[in-house]
Amino acid sequence: MNKIPSALQLGIRRGALEIRQFARQRESVVFTLLFPVILLAIFGSVFKDTIAPGVTFSQYFVAGMIASGLVNTGFQALAITIPMERDFGALKRLRGTPMPASSYFIGKAILIFASMVVQILLLLGFGVLFFGLEMPTDPGKWLTFAWLVLLGSACSTALGIAFSIVPKSGRGASAVVSPIVIILQFFSGVFFVFTQLPSWMQQVAAIFPLKWLTQGMRSVFLPDSFATQEVAKSWETERTAVILLVWLVIGIFFSVRKFKWDRD
Amino acid sequence: MSLIEVKGLKKSYGDVHAVRGLDLSIAQGEIFSLLGPNGAGKTTTVEILEGFRTRDAGSVSVLGFDPQTRGHESRIWRNRIGIVLQSSSDAGDLTVIETIKHFSCYYSNPRNVDEVIHSVGLKEKEGALIRNLSGGQRRRLDVALGIIGNPELLFLDEPTTGFDPEARRAFWALIQQLRTDGTSILLTTHYLDEAEALADRVAVINNGVIIEVSTPAELGGRATSQATVQWRDGDSIKSEKTDNPTALVSSLSSAFKGEVPELIVTRPSLEDIYLEMIGGANE
Numbered sequence: 147m148n149k150i151p152s153a154l155q156l157g158i159r160r161g162a163l164e165i166r167q168f169a170r171q172r173e174s175v176v177f178t179l180l181f182p183v184i185l186l187a188i189f190g191s192v193f194k195d196t197i198a199p200g201v202t203f204s205q206y207f208v209a210g211m212i213a214s215g216l217v218n219t220g221f222q223a224l225a226i227t228i229p230m231e232r233d234f235g236a237l238k239r240l241r242g243t244p245m246p247a248s249s250y251f252i253g254k255a256i257l258i259f260a261s262m263v264v265q266i267l268l269l270l271g272f273g274v275l276f277f278g279l280e281m282p283t284d285p286g287k288w289l290t291f292a293w294l295v296l297l298g299s300a301c302s303t304a305l306g307i308a309f310s311i312v313p314k315s316g317r318g319a320s321a322v323v324s325p326i327v328i329i330l331q332f333f334s335g336v337f338f339v340f341t342q343l344p345s346w347m348q349q350v351a352a353i354f355p356l357k358w359l360t361q362g363m364r365s366v367f368l369p370d371s372f373a374t375q376e377v378a379k380s381w382e383t384e385r386t387a388v389i390l391l392v393w394l395v396i397g398i399f400f401s402v403r404k405f406k407w408d409r410d
Numbered sequence: 411m412s413l414i415e416v417k418g419l420k421k422s423y424g425d426v427h428a429v430r431g432l433d434l435s436i437a438q439g440e441i442f443s444l445l446g447p448n449g450a451g452k453t454t455t456v457e458i459l460e461g462f463r464t465r466d467a468g469s470v471s472v473l474g475f476d477p478q479t480r481g482h483e484s485r486i487w488r489n490r491i492g493i494v495l496q497s498s499s500d501a502g503d504l505t506v507i508e509t510i511k512h513f514s515c516y517y518s519n520p521r522n523v524d525e526v527i528h529s530v531g532l533k534e535k536e537g538a539l540i541r542n543l544s545g546g547q548r549r550r551l552d553v554a555l556g557i558i559g560n561p562e563l564l565f566l567d568e569p570t571t572g573f574d575p576e577a578r579r580a581f582w583a584l585i586q587q588l589r590t591d592g593t594s595i596l597l598t599t600h601y602l603d604e605a606e607a608l609a610d611r612v613a614v615i616n617n618g619v620i621i622e623v624s625t626p627a628e629l630g631g632r633a634t635s636q637a638t639v640q641w642r643d644g645d646s647i648k649s650e651k652t653d654n655p656t657a658l659v660s661s662l663s664s665a666f667k668g669e670v671p672e673l674i675v676t677r678p679s680l681e682d683i684y685l686e687m688i689g690g691a692n693e
Contacts, residue, residue, distance in 0.1 A: 239555070242462070
């Protein structure tokens with residue numbers, strides 16, 4: 147008798163399968179990967195001003211788009227598609243096999259990370275080519291960028307899986323999830339300059355990860371002189387890491403404890 | 411040794427007592443069919459055996475393991491069983507062979523992917539996307555995914571719903587082959603002819619308890635029940651219930667001086683017996 151494969155091994159296999167499945171859904175591929183680019187094109191064409199010396203709105207907006215891309219691609223997509231998989235009976239069938247839950251979660255994390263990488267490459271390429279986006283030159287900033295994307299997509303994946311228990315059906319999922327994400331985007335300074343928002347909005351946003359991801363991305367794409375214009379007069383890098391980690395733990399906890407494989 | 415052993419199983423949902431003290435014993439190597447009307451507690455029982463639901467009371471052993479246990483032990487147990495659920499319509503963007511191949515990697519000793527595709531009759535469709543399969547082909551894929559792990563025990567829930575008669579016959583042959591290869595099968599079905607064709611033993615469940623366990627031929631005293639003899643007499647069809655059909659036929663034969671017109675001798679079908687049983691139990 148051979149041994150049953152490890153959870154990690156199966157997780158990687160599931161990741162490959164999820165990517166293959168995703169790549170075949172042409173509409174969602176185009177929507178997920180190009181939506182941020184389209185938004186950049188719209189906002190970049192409308193707002194041509196600089197918001198601080200040497201900082202164009204596009205530069206500011208790209209930071210916000212990458213951060214909210216993490217939320218859209220991870221949290222929003224999973225909180226909508228997992229209830230659909232549940233409705234289809236796909237999750238129950240998986241539950242009946244020796245595949246452990248953690249492999250399913252790892253597969254989702256791989257899918258989200260891979261599509262984030264493609265999405266970011268497209269957005270940055272498009273920004274540099276058409277909207278004068280300036281890339282950071284300091285290797286330290288790229289390091290920050292790398293851990294932000296990794297931690298951000300892990301956090302977003304875990305929270306998306308955890309939140310998938312909320313919608314009662316796949317059909318209604320979008321109506322539950324999308325407004326939350328859109329409101330968070332407005333509150334977190336994705337579409338507007340964060341410091342210009344009313345302070346109660348800022349305080350609400352500060353509870354959730356998107357504000358911190360957006361601020362973290364600004365620390366990568368905006369000059370350090372801009373840090374003085376943040377609410378805390380600094381990038382608050384350590385605090386960002388801590389808050390994202392806390393949300394990651396919360397997401398994993400509820401995913402492991404409360405995940406629903408079956409409709410009822 | 412019995413494969414499945416259930417004693418005093420109970421399960422309620424709020425005020426509804428779905429299963430109320432159910433006993434069941436299924437032997438290794440048999441095809442065992444669970445019959446019962448909707449709401450009889452059939453699905454609840456099977457889902458408890460499959461480890462999808464917890465029980466309120468009683469003891470359950472499936473392959474010597476309590477299905478309620480979680481963790482690594484549960485993976486080792488699931489590695490030995492296969493489950494074909496009622497309906498699933500997922501992963502339409504993968505091909506048949508991709509899906510079966512992927513599921514095969516969940517198990518320690520999977521069956522050969524090609525062989526499984528052959529045995530469920532999907533060879534010609536192996537490269538097709540699942541969303542382009544017909545209902546019957548999808549069902550056969552469900553079965554393929556249930557048996558790819560080379561299970562000792564297979565749960566089959568309403569496997570042939572929506573099949574045309576030819577596909578059903580082919581499917582039955584597949585199930586019989588699986589049994590010949592050593593897989594024990596727990597079949598739940600609404601089709602009495604299916605239970606009769608496949609099952610070694612059937613159990614009728616109603617109101618949350620088993621009311622009888624028997625072979626399909628003997629269920630409800632079927633083997634010894636009265637036969638009905640029917641024939642044409644002039645313009646009318648006559649029929650008579652009797653304990654001695656042979657005697658009746660031979661007296662008819664001498665009365666007609668040879669061939670009895672439109673002669674039919676029947677015993678109650680499994681369906682007749684079954685309906686009588688659950689009807690009686692409901693009164």
